[in-house]
Amino acid sequence: MKTKKQNADFLHVGRKLLDWYKIHGRELPFRKTNDPYKIWICEIIFQQTRIEQGLNHYRNFIERFPDVQTLAEAETDEVLLYWKGLGYYSRALNLHKASLQIINDFNGVFPVDYDHILQLKGIGKYTAAAISSICFGKKNAAVDGNFYRVLSRLFADDFDISNSKAFDYFSELALKMMPENEAGHFNEAMMDLGSEICKPKNPKCESCPLNKDCIAFNLGKISGFPVKTKKVKPTDLDLYYSFVEYNGQFLVRQRKDDFIWKKLFEFPVEIPADWQLFVVKQKTIAHKLTHKNLSIQMSHVVLESQDIFTEFAHGNGFSIITYEESHQKSFPKPLENYLKDYYENKSLMR
Structure with missing residues (x-):
């Protein structure tokens, strides 16, 4: 199926999403700050942990390690202890290593540029884009599973999300929708829409602010998107x-x-x-x-x-x-x- 996104009014859809977010956006403690350190910690914690499961871990971690300096000075075992219960302990090890990078390579100041953020241990394109947009207003799309799902359904786009070029492909699409000077809010809005409405199973399409613009919904083909063909066999x-x-x-x-x-x-x-x-x-x-x-x-x-x-x-x-x-x-x-x-x-x- 060829995508029909060329017929969409990208910015119009993006503004509708932001209007919805201003009313329905989730009240989360890390949304009350633009401190890149705290946004970084929350992004790493919630990569593979549901919000309701990880909030106490986030609060406890920030209370014990309130800044980069404190985290860098801590012993690895203590960092792992405060990560206990979250699993994927390599994330905690990478946080600790990255904090030392910030101290040694960036004079203890969290880097501003996307490319510099991407140099930190354990930070990929999604996390770098989220931090740079939310904290520094950089126009980068924080493409994750929510983005793939929302955008592929919205435009009935059959681009394979397991393709190595998927991040760049859907980033370009998202940037066309992103209103100027709203990168951080746009990324958070997409996260909320994907998490609360455009779910992998049983999406709440009738409640979606973009249902009139969603091609897959109007074609009755929501279940066909996103397209993913490559599966890693355990x-x-x-x-x-x-x-x-x-x-x-x-x-x-x-x-x-x-x-x-x-x-x-x-x-x-x-x-x-x-x-x-x-x-x-x-x-x-x-x-x-x-x-x-x-x-x-x-x-x-x-x-x-x-x-x-x-x-x-x-x-x-x-x-x-x-x-x-x-x-x-x-x-x-x-x-x-x-x-x-x-x-x-x-x-x-x-």
Whole structure:
């Protein structure tokens, strides 16, 4: 299907969107500021977290790390701790690295230019466009999944959003709709429309301020857009862990800065062969990552000798901690859930 966007009055549609946004825009704490640091934090948090789920995390993170300097001076483990519960911990690691870039490369001042913002670790085209438009009034379209969905439906445009050129293609389209000096508000309006009205499933087309202009809606073909043909097939990955316990304490070690779950804490992966005698329980945990299906074989090992327990810990770089102390460390979600379930059930059995 060829797009019919050439017949649309782009700016007229853009102004209708802004009129709707001024009345119906969401009341969010980070919309009361144009501080690029706070906008940056909120954009990273809400990339893969729903607003209602992430607001408390945002408030807590900003309270502990109110500016770039504070974040840069913090220890990595503490940054990960304040990210706990959000998942995708690489985002927190990148935030910390980028804060050091700002201190070292930009004299502690958040960069203004889009290209300079794009140089920061963990910041892509969408985030750079959002910050530059909202904070500095730069005319950049913050194209994300909401933009793809709204624009492809609005103009019945079958450009494949999995195409590597999709961001630039839909950016050009959005810029034609964007009224002058309204870049930040326009981007936020598109985010709200996509999140609240033009949803992936069961969109609220009757309530949409652009339904009269929406070609897909008027053709009755909303479900056909956006077009996405390329899908990344997840790979299977088997992992093996042993939860090694002695007298209410257990062993953990921090992962390295490579592969999955960077810098998070984990249980022992390999144990001496004769410890199989002390395995009291085994279970398999299924867990999905973005491009991986994990199958985690978990063995619960209860040792009877403190000497063996501490000798193994000291010889292999493990820390000995209690469940209460584990709250101050960041674990991959399936390991965190294992700990929680085990100690809650243990408590109920007392």
